[in-house]
Amino acid sequence: MELDELDYRLAKALQEDGRLTTRQIASLIKVSEPTVRSRLKKLRELGVLNIKASLDLRKIDCTAAFLTLKLKASNIQEVLKNLSSFPEVDAAYQTFGEYDLVILATAKDVKGIQRLSEKLAGLDGVEVLRVSMLLDALVERRGFSVRVGVGVKVNCFNCRKEIKSEEMIEHEGRFFCSQVCLNKYKTERET
Numbered sequence: 001m002e003l004d005e006l007d008y009r010l011a012k013a014l015q016e017d018g019r020l021t022t023r024q025i026a027s028l029i030k031v032s033e034p035t036v037r038s039r040l041k042k043l044r045e046l047g048v049l050n051i052k053a054s055l056d057l058r059k060i061d062c063t064a065a066f067l068t069l070k071l072k073a074s075n076i077q078e079v080l081k082n083l084s085s086f087p088e089v090d091a092a093y094q095t096f097g098e099y100d101l102v103i104l105a106t107a108k109d110v111k112g113i114q115r116l117s118e119k120l121a122g123l124d125g126v127e128v129l130r131v132s133m134l135l136d137a138l139v140e141r142r143g144f145s146v147r148v149g150v151g152v153k154v155n156c157f158n159c160r161k162e163i164k165s166e167e168m169i170e171h172e173g174r175f176f177c178s179q180v181c182l183n184k185y186k187t188e189r190e191t
């Protein structure tokens with residue numbers, strides 16, 4: 001599915017602050033409250049939008065690491081199934097390329113990460129396991145960032161054509177595909 005302009009505005013607002021009320025969102029993105037309410041309901045029902053609390057690991061005493069694993073092709077599903085039984089595993093991504101699996105794990109300290117990696121390395125089918133201790137999170141978005149052109153379809157306010165690039169221009173809450181279109185809109189409004 002693709003998100004439209006209204007979905008996009010809603011998602012952006014809620015990614016900034018998940019506790020915004022329907023009324024606050026409505027005034028922020030300049031649409032009526034019932035519109036916001038019904039659209040939020042739709043996005044929740046489709047499972048596109050989930051609002052959860054998120055903890056900032058940097059402010060908690062814990063150690064995080066990325067574990068990259070190379071698996072025997074025949075054991076991939078088996079290993080993936082086992083992952084949820086490890087409480088240290090916060091996120092796991094099946095990858096294509098040199099490695100088959102990337103895991104974000106947290107533990108009390110380095111020893112905890114070491115224990116986890118030993119347990120994982122002992123699983124049937126794990127050929128290589130590398131550990132990268134996390135020093136700092138430089139970019140960390142809650143969920144995926146919503147971007148026009150990446151599963152989001154927005155039309156230019158001037159020419160109505162679909163904006164495909166991420167170089168969309170936002171002006172007074174309206175979206176334009178190019179500077180040319182924005183200029184046209186500005187000139188027409190002045191006359």
Ligand SMILES: [Zn+2]
Nearest residue numbers: 156159177181
């Ligand atoms: Zn345009």
